[in-house]
Amino acid sequence: MPGDVMVWSLIRRLRPAPGLPVPGRCGPDRHVLATGRLLLFTPRHRLDVAAALAACADPEAQRWLGTQADRIVPDPAVRRVLLGWRPAGDDGRRVPRELAEPFVPDGTGALFLVCVRRSDLSYAGGLELDPRTGELGGWLAPGCRGRGLGAELFGAGLALAHTHLGLATVRAGAEPGNTASRRALTRAGLVPDRGPDRHALPDGRVIEAVWHRHDTPAPSRCR
Template sequence: MVWSLIRRGRTAPGLPVPGRCAPGRHVLATARLLLFTPRNRLDVAAALAACADAEAQRWLGTQADEVVPDPGTRRTLLRWRPAGDDGRRVPRHLAEPFAPGPDDPMILVCVRRSDLSYAGALELEPRSGEMGGWLAPGCRGQGLGAELFRAGAALAHTHAGLTTVRAGAEPGNTASRRSLARAGFVRDQGPLRHTLPDGRVVDAVWHRHDTVTASRCL
């Protein structure tokens, strides 16, 4: 992984910089992705838009009140760049600051470093050590899943202080399972059935990533 945010010889203006975390807020980078705690409602809305299509929801089963149902709205959200980084004024309701709750899972929105387009998101539940993530439709099939899950392992091991992080997937979700394997995750024992947020019960296989040392960024 590449942990610097050097792009075309300089740091992209206005974006969080890896290594400069703050209480409750994290930022890290891979070769092609920048991941950071959402700064405003636009970041959150774009993260949800990235996984609201039928292909993603087949595997994720997000609660209905968190799904962006209209395809046009999803496309519009994903065409934005993080607030202030493309010169456009963000609508007031999307410009409102986002403040993570103390008991919320860690969520990091991710953008492509090449053009700053929204690319997906990563979630980590520090109490259970379970991780999940997704990519926007235009970012799939390009090897970015492995980068996303490597970032998830780094978030767990070097930001959240976890020696073990786990991820579940359906047996038929071969794209996610291949990405987990490329990211260094190995098969693990776990419940054979899993209940998705929308109430569906699915078959499950589990993967884990371990480190002998773990640390927190703050």
């Protein structure tokens, strides 16, 4: 009996909040994964996308990411409002109509997952993975940085690639001076790899780059 109680308690702690996607229940062009503290899923509404982009629009993040101008949320006040919401409909508030519209993946290009903290459902960041090249990238919201969540974020990216998309190899680049990102990649299990020593960011800036890699001998796909 004590063992059964312990297992049931663990299941209850790991269960996602009501209304959110459930890990292990992926659909066409839609994926959901969980780590100890994070839940990652294909956006369901435009709010998910807007909040994930707001999480990386601050100058500190853009120093490394170089996101295209049309994807940045420039106003800090707007970013705070977006990050103050919870995934559409899951905190009882009515979401503005334009942000409540469904997000429909187009099935081409990089996969994008929004990330929320499981403890309070706050938006925590985003993850991108290109299934054609196996290149992985991700970011955390300002309030989620410096807490060891980067390793969980990139670990989820490896799981997405290796056990959902059937990719044997994942690669990720970082600027040499971005020690937080490089540390998170290493803690997630990626190892140094060879690659181009210069990398062009989406906004056109060219930066120095170091590369990391992770391989699995038995990739698989989710149902």
